[in-house]
Amino acid sequence: MLIFDQLRNHDPRLRAMGLIFVGGLAVLVAGLWWVQIVSVREYQANLEMQSFRTVRIPAVRGKILDRNNHVLAENRPTYNVSLYLEELRKPFETAYAGEITRLRTELKQQQAAEEKKLGRKLNREEKKQFIITSKHKALLRQRAYCQIAGNVVALVSQRLGQPLALDVTNFVRHCSNSLALPYPIATNLTPLQIARFEEQATSPMGVDIEMQSTRIYPLQTTAAHVLGYVQRDDRSVEGDEAFFSYRLPDYCGQLGVEAGYDQQLRGKAGAKSVLVNSAGFRQTENVWSPAEPGKNIVLTIDVYIQQATERALQKHSPTPMAAAVVMDVHTGDILAMASIPTYNPNHTIQGFPPGERERRYDRKWGAEPNRATQGAYFPGSIFKTIVGLAALEAGLDPLANYRVEADPDPRRPGRGCIFLANHHKIQDQVSPGEYNFRSALKKSSNAYFISNGLRTGVGNIVSLGRRLHLGERADLKTRQDVGGRFPDQRRLNSGWHDGDTANLCIGQEAVEVTPLQMAVLAAAIANGGTVLWPRLVDRIEPQSPVYGEAITNAVGRVRDELGVSKRSLDILREAMLADVEDPDGTGKAAFVPGMRICGKTGTAQKEDARGKLTDHKTWFISFAPYESPRYAVAVLVDGGTSGGGDCAPIARDIYSTILEREKMRTPKPTTLANAR
Numbered sequence: 250m251l252i253f254d255q256l257r258n259h260d261p262r263l264r265a266m267g268l269i270f271v272g273g274l275a276v277l278v279a280g281l282w283w284v285q286i287v288s289v290r291e292y293q294a295n296l297e298m299q300s301f302r303t304v305r306i307p308a309v310r311g312k313i314l315d316r317n318n319h320v321l322a323e324n325r326p327t328y329n330v331s332l333y334l335e336e337l338r339k340p341f342e343t344a345y346a347g348e349i350t351r352l353r354t355e356l357k358q359q360q361a362a363e364e365k366k367l368g369r370k371l372n373r374e375e376k377k378q379f380i381i382t383s384k385h386k387a388l389l390r391q392r393a394y395c396q397i398a399g400n401v402v403a404l405v406s407q408r409l410g411q412p413l414a415l416d417v418t419n420f421v422r423h424c425s426n427s428l429a430l431p432y433p434i435a436t437n438l439t440p441l442q443i444a445r446f447e448e449q450a451t452s453p454m455g456v457d458i459e460m461q462s463t464r465i466y467p468l469q470t471t472a473a474h475v476l477g478y479v480q481r482d483d484r485s486v487e488g489d490e491a492f493f494s495y496r497l498p499d500y501c502g503q504l505g506v507e508a509g510y511d512q513q514l515r516g517k518a519g520a521k522s523v524l525v526n527s528a529g530f531r532q533t534e535n536v537w538s539p540a541e542p543g544k545n546i547v548l549t550i551d552v553y554i555q556q557a558t559e560r561a562l563q564k565h566s567p568t569p570m571a572a573a574v575v576m577d578v579h580t581g582d583i584l585a586m587a588s589i590p591t592y593n594p595n596h597t598i599q600g601f602p603p604g605e606r607e608r609r610y611d612r613k614w615g616a617e618p619n620r621a622t623q624g625a626y627f628p629g630s631i632f633k634t635i636v637g638l639a640a641l642e643a644g645l646d647p648l649a650n651y652r653v654e655a656d657p658d659p660r661r662p663g664r665g666c667i668f669l670a671n672h673h674k675i676q677d678q679v680s681p682g683e684y685n686f687r688s689a690l691k692k693s694s695n696a697y698f699i700s701n702g703l704r705t706g707v708g709n710i711v712s713l714g715r716r717l718h719l720g721e722r723a724d725l726k727t728r729q730d731v732g733g734r735f736p737d738q739r740r741l742n743s744g745w746h747d748g749d750t751a752n753l754c755i756g757q758e759a760v761e762v763t764p765l766q767m768a769v770l771a772a773a774i775a776n777g778g779t780v781l782w783p784r785l786v787d788r789i790e791p792q793s794p795v796y797g798e799a800i801t802n803a804v805g806r807v808r809d810e811l812g813v814s815k816r817s818l819d820i821l822r823e824a825m826l827a828d829v830e831d832p833d834g835t836g837k838a839a840f841v842p843g844m845r846i847c848g849k850t851g852t853a854q855k856e857d858a859r860g861k862l863t864d865h866k867t868w869f870i871s872f873a874p875y876e877s878p879r880y881a882v883a884v885l886v887d888g889g890t891s892g893g894g895d896c897a898p899i900a901r902d903i904y905s906t907i908l909e910r911e912k913m914r915t916p917k918p919t920t921l922a923n924a925r
Contacts, residue, residue: 307499308516309462309792311543313476313506315552316582316787322476322507322594324462328438330405330446331431331459334424337397344393352381352389394424402434405456409435409442431459464500464598470591472555474619475548475785477505477727478594503597505619506546506785509726513789516543547787549582557906558585565898570887572620572764575903578772578872578881580805581781585903586765592616622725625733625761626866626885629853630693630892632756634774634821634870636702637690639713641817643705647686647824651697667696667751675699675751678852690824691834693850695755702754703747710753711736714760716780716809717773723765723783734761756853768883771870774821775847775878778811825849826875829897836869838897841904845875848900850892865889869896873904880907 313322334341360379364371371379399415406413413435423432438446438458446458464479479500502511517540554575562571566589575585592609596602601609609616618624641647667675677695689697702710714720720735736745736759752758765783773780784805811818825847828834836848848871855864867889872881882900889895 307462308540309542310464310479310500311514311516311545311792313514314545314547315472315550315555316548316584317551318547319552320467321472321548321550321552322464322466325465326460327436327463328443329433329459329461330409330435330438330456331433332398332401332456333431334394334398337401340397341390341394344397345390348389348393349381349386352385356381391421391424395420398432398434401456405434405446408446409438410445411435411442433459437463466594468552468556469595470593471552471559472550472586473505473591473594474588474621474729475505475550475555475586475727476594477507477509477729478503478597479507480597500598504617505727505729506548508728510546510786510789514543514546517541542792544789544791546789549577549584549784549787550586551584551910553910554903554906555585555587558587558903559589559591561899561902562587562589565895565902566886567890567895568886568888569614570620571885571889571899572624572887573882573884573899573903574621574764574768575907576768576772576783576881576883578775578878581769581772581784582787582805583765583768583783583785584880586619586621586785588618588620590614590616619727619729620885620887621764622723622727622729623731623763624885624887625731625763626887627758627853627855628756628760628762628767629851629866629868630695630756631767631770631849631851631868631870632760632762633690633693633698633754633851634770634825634849635713635717636698636705636710636754637686637821637824638774638811638813638817639709640698640701640705641686641820642713642813643709645686645701645705647820650683650685651689651700667699675755686820687824687827690821690849691828691831691836693835699751699754703750707736707741707745707750707753710750711738711741713811713813716811717766717770718780718808719760719762719766723763723769725765725783725785727785731763733763733766734759736760756851764883764885767868767870767885768881771872771881771883773811774818774825775872775881777815778813778818779807780809780811782806782808822847822875825871829871835891835893836871836897838893839869839871839900839904841873841901841908844873844904844908846871846873846900846904847875847878848872848897850897852889852891865891867892867895869893869900871900871904873907880904 310324312320312324315321356379360371360376363375363379395415395417398420402413402415415434420432423430434456435442443458466473466476479502481500500515502508502514507514558573558575562573569590572588573585574583574587576583590608592605596605596609608614637645667677675695679692679694679696684692684694684697688694714735720732720737722730722732724730736749736753740759749759753760769781769783782805826845828836828850829839829846829848831837835850836846839846839848848869851868851870853866853868855866865888867886869884869892870882872878882903884896884899884903886895886899
């Protein structure tokens with residue numbers, strides 16, 4: 250062959266190349282022999298002593314913003330001093346060896362003393378009590394770990410100027426379950442403590458400052474019931490890997506927007522692998538799936554109006570339990586939704602002050618329920634707006650005067666009442682006399698609306714309430730939404746009497762509503778009869794444009810139509826305007842110069858089984874301005890005295906703030922309800 254022929258010819262260059270090739274092959278074979286034959290036991294031992302652990306890395310939770318991008322919930326860094334245990338491996342082993350040596354010496358001395366006492370050598374069985382067992386070794390290792398860690402904690406305490414002590418129970422648990430992860434020994438450092446720690450040239454061995462993301466509500470109690478709160482929860486969610494060796498701290502929404510939009514806010518957790526040795530100490534780590542940050546939720550709430558609404562409730566409500574909703578009548582946007590008593594969602598993360606947990610979760614007076622959406626109450630006289638519309642559609646002449654007769658009531662001189670066919674008496678708050686639609690609404694005559702409601706028929710009234718979707722939820726996705734109660738056809742067909750219709754006409758017994766539902770009612774009266782879905786979330790967008798396009802929700806959704814004439818709505822609006830602007834109107838305390846407000850007060854009574862009055866629910870629903878309505882406001886006070894005295898002043902303060910707000914900027918010309 251050619252190559253061997255060339256070698257026989259003693260070609261010096263080819264011979265040198267051949268020698269290099271053969272030499273390289275010999276080195277390769279020798280290396281393979283060394284790795285696979287000579288060193289196989291060493292590599293096998295190292296492999297057996299090492300293993301991988303997977304760690305769940307939480308994503309950065311998205312922010313919650315108001316409609317003007319003011320931050321309502323965000324993440325802020327908190328700084329902890331953490332102990333990296335793998336860096337203390339040598340001190341641990343040295344201390345452990347010392348403990349073993351000490352114990353071995355003690356056991357030898359005890360064995361020698363026992364042999365001297367017996368005057369003979371111990372047999373094999375007797376010597377077992379003086380042998381170091383695996384249980385002894387585990388306890389000594391634990392003692393060595395605590396000793397070294399305690400010394401480090403003492404150094405950190407001195408440096409921070411803060412008394413610190415090693416929590417032995419938590420430390421031992423950490424060493425047993427999460428040795429590869431850092432152990433926090435001082436949390437939530439102040440800037441002064443961080444400066445004290447960093448000003449030293451070197452840090453104690455195995456210690457460094459670690460940053461963690463913590464959920465913060467910078468405005469404290471503002472919009473607390475809307476936002477909800479989060480709790481520590483590092484479990485996997487849909488889309489995450491299910492199994493991890495370790496899980497870093499994460500949050501999960503429990504209530505409000507935090508809960509309803511938890512999937513979008515939470516993002517997608519990442520994962521990393523950690524190589525640990527046989528003792529459990531970290532060797533190396535590798536991130537193989539980075540976390541994807543959660544998206545921001547932009548609400549329809551205007552924080553300026555929200556805070557004003559909360560202040561008005563605190564200032565004017567005669568009881569500690571009240572709620573208010575402010576809504577855009579054309580889009581259904583909720584501009585403010587407040588409930589008292591309120592709470593601070595930061596306490597769920599940072600810890601409760603003394604007595605706060607009990608106050609927050611008290612079954613009767615607690616701050617947890619959102620009374621604007623979770624409280625279902627008798628509407629009282631504000632339901633007369635629905636009865637009035639149904640009566641007008643059925644042919645009621647609004648200008649005709651109806652004589653409201655009343656027998657003397659010894660307990661209520663000067664007040665009227667109405668007797669039904671079964672001689673059941675219903676009290677009235679007005680005196681007997683003649684009333685037309687306007688005067689009856691502004692003075693809130695029970696007799697007028699019961700008489701005309703009976704003429705109209707309960708079917709027409711219920712049909713109108715159904716088009717308002719009373720008794721149904723508003724689909725806010727906050728885990729705080731109830732539908733209330735409203736009669737259906739089955740109820741009407743099962744023993745329904747005129748007395749039930751009379752109670753329905755004045756908002757008692759057969760119907761329970763939420764303040765949010767009454768804001769929807771006020772908006773429908775204001776915008777020409779369009780029943781809107783309440784809207785709390787304006788859009789969902791990424792934290793950074795790098796992560797993709799913004800997801801924008803629809804501007805608003807039409808749920809239904811009242812199906813009443815413009816004439817009927819105009820008559821009702823004028824009567825509601827008189828309720829606020831006339832000197833004898835029950836809602837005159839809501840009057841605001843510069844903004845014409847249409848309103849209706851209500852007071853619902855609650856009796857016990859013996860007919861004794863036990864409670865009042867007072868209301869005021871309204872919209873403004875009269876000429877071109879843009880805002881609807883519904884106010885409830887649980888346990889008040891009258892809608893005009895309790896709730897109208899709250900609405901007045903809210904509208905005053907809205908008027909100031911409009912002077913600050915021109916409102917958006919959104920007209921969903923008019924585009925029919």
